[in-house]
Amino acid sequence: QKEVEQDPGPLSVPEGAIVSLNCTYSNSAFQYFMWYRQYSRKGPELLMYTYSSGNKEDGRFTAQVDKSSKYISLFIRDSQPSDSATYLCAMTPPGANSKLTFGKGITLSVRP
Amino acid sequence: DAGVTQSPTHLIKTRGQQVTLRCSPKSGHDTVSWYQQALGQGPQFIFQYYEEEERQRGNFPDRFSGHQFPNYSSELNVNALLLGDSALYLCASSLTEGRSHSGANVLTFGAGSRLTVL
Numbered sequence: 001q002k003e004v005e006q007d008p009g010p011l012s013v014p015e016g017a018i019v020s021l022n023c024t025y026s027n028s029a030f031q032y033f034m035w036y037r038q039y040s041r042k043g044p045e046l047l048m049y050t051y052s053s054g055n056k057e058d059g060r061f062t063a064q065v066d067k068s069s070k071y072i073s074l075f076i077r078d079s080q081p082s083d084s085a086t087y088l089c090a091m092t093p094p095g096a097n098s099k100l101t102f103g104k105g106i107t108l109s110v111r112p
Numbered sequence: 113d114a115g116v117t118q119s120p121t122h123l124i125k126t127r128g129q130q131v132t133l134r135c136s137p138k139s140g141h142d143t144v145s146w147y148q149q150a151l152g153q154g155p156q157f158i159f160q161y162y163e164e165e166e167r168q169r170g171n172f173p174d175r176f177s178g179h180q181f182p183n184y185s186s187e188l189n190v191n192a193l194l195l196g197d198s199a200l201y202l203c204a205s206s207l208t209e210g211r212s213h214s215g216a217n218v219l220t221f222g223a224g225s226r227l228t229v230l
Contacts, residue, residue: 006154032216043116043202043221044155051215088154096209097143098217099168102154 003027006089006103014111019076023089023103026070030091030101033065035074038086038105047074047087079110114139116222118203124228125193133188133225137205143167144186145219146178147202155202161186162208193229200224 006023013019021035032051036044050056053067062075072091076083089103117136125131137144143162147155157170161180180186184205190197204219 004154034216036221041223043204043223045221046218049216049218090154092217094215096207096215096217097160097162097167099145099157099160099170100155100217100219101157104152104154 001026003101004089004091004103006106008104009106010109011106012109012111013079015079015081017079017110019079019083019108019110021074021076021087021089021106021108023072023091024070025072025091025101027091027101028070029093031094032092032098033063033072034090034092034100035061035063036088036090036102038088040085044088076108079108081110081112084109116203116205116220118201118222118225120225121223122226122228124230126230127193127195129193129229130189130191131193131227133190133201133203133227135186135188135203135205135222137184137186137203138220141205141207141220142184143206143208144180144184145204145206146186146188147204147221148172149200149202149224151199158188190227195229198227198229200226 034049035047038044060077064073086105088105090100092098145160146158149155160168175191204221
């Protein structure tokens with residue numbers, strides 16, 4: 001079993017839709033949960049990260065963590081064509097030196 | 113402010129050859145990590161360098177080696193290339209614990225070096 005599993009894609013939605021992206025994990029040591037966005041031929045860029053359980057909102061993006069279920073989600077409201085990219089979840093134990101463990105990524109396409 | 117820069121952008125090698133990839137970290141960062149991203153997969157941790165020493169290593173064979181220079185830049189070397197080494201190699205920089213204001217490892221990634229092994 002992989003440490004981090006991400007819902008398979010690809011995912012195609014119309015502009016304005018609410019998008020839900022999800023990951024599960026098995027390592028209880030993970031305390032920080034991150035979402036990266038990767039455009040084609042680019043490196044991943046950090047969207048947001050949360051510590052332990054709870055919600056965090058940043059504009060149209062909301063990250064949720066449920067540690068009891070080992071389940072994390074990223075919601076995108078009012079999706080835009082510019083949101084079309086690959087979304088990667090990543091997790092790490094505490095500590096600024098800790099390595100990140102990534103999910104496989106899901107490719108999102110937002111149709112105009 | 114330049115972010116993480118990597119070179120070369122693309123390269124093609126044949127099996128058995130050796131390759132060196134280069135990375136300049138974001139200004140102010142002191143730690144460099146390397147990740148391998150195969151097509152359709154998430155990045156996999158190769159190793160992390162700090163103060164010119166390898167501090168952590170992922171599950172990669174000894175064919176993968178690295179170096180960090182006094183100016184914090186880094187190189188990734190892969191010997192005896194295999195077809196399965198074809199991937200996007202990502203360099204990421206960060207601040208070491210104690211200098212970082214975050215409890216998490218907040219990485220800034222470069223655009224990557226795409227290696228094709230024929």
